[in-house]
Amino acid sequence: MRQIKKGFSDKNLWRMKQFYETYVDHPELSALLREIPWTHNTIVFSRCKSTEERMFYIKRCICEKYSTRNLERQINASLYERTQLGDEKLSAVMRDLEPSTKHIFRNSYVLVFLGLAEEHSDSDLQKELVKQIKKLIIELGKDFLFIDH
Numbered sequence: 001m002r003q004i005k006k007g008f009s010d011k012n013l014w015r016m017k018q019f020y021e022t023y024v025d026h027p028e029l030s031a032l033l034r035e036i037p038w039t040h041n042t043i044v045f046s047r048c049k050s051t052e053e054r055m056f057y058i059k060r061c062i063c064e065k066y067s068t069r070n071l072e073r074q075i076n077a078s079l080y081e082r083t084q085l086g087d088e089k090l091s092a093v094m095r096d097l098e099p100s101t102k103h104i105f106r107n108s109y110v111l112v113f114l115g116l117a118e119e120h121s122d123s124d125l126q127k128e129l130v131k132q133i134k135k136l137i138i139e140l141g142k143d144f145l146f147i148d149h
Helices: 010-023 027-033 038-047 051-064 068-076 079-089 092-096 099-103 122-140
Strands: none
Touching: 010 027, 010 038, 027 051, 038 051, 038 068, 051 068, 051 079, 068 079
16 A cells, blocks of 8 residues: 655645756756755755855855855845946956955945945944944843953
8 A cells, every 4th residue: 555645734845846957957956955954955956046146155154154044145135236246357377276265355235234324434343343343242242251362
């Protein structure tokens, strides 16, 4: 007698089908896909438009150990696009160096969490950054200690 598996919702079956259709022609990604959780995979294949973008976020998930919230935040902040734009500004020598080196230099940052107006002064930026740092230190509590080496 044939055993029937239960517990797969129509939504899960749809996602499995999407997953298969997205990656069937990309065997180079199969080893990477196994290294991140299913939820991360669903976020990547449903939100990313190209194979290169998917590979970028999958590798970042593995390397940086992104939570689902952080992965979504990075995608919403267009990390892939900003990294690609930043790479064009690097000299040929820097692009030829160790691949991780090119991610150190960035000219653009996403600071939407500051809630600044589109047009703002450097002073406004500084004040909001200090407020956020103060909130962080308060959140860490009175037992927090930073010791510089």
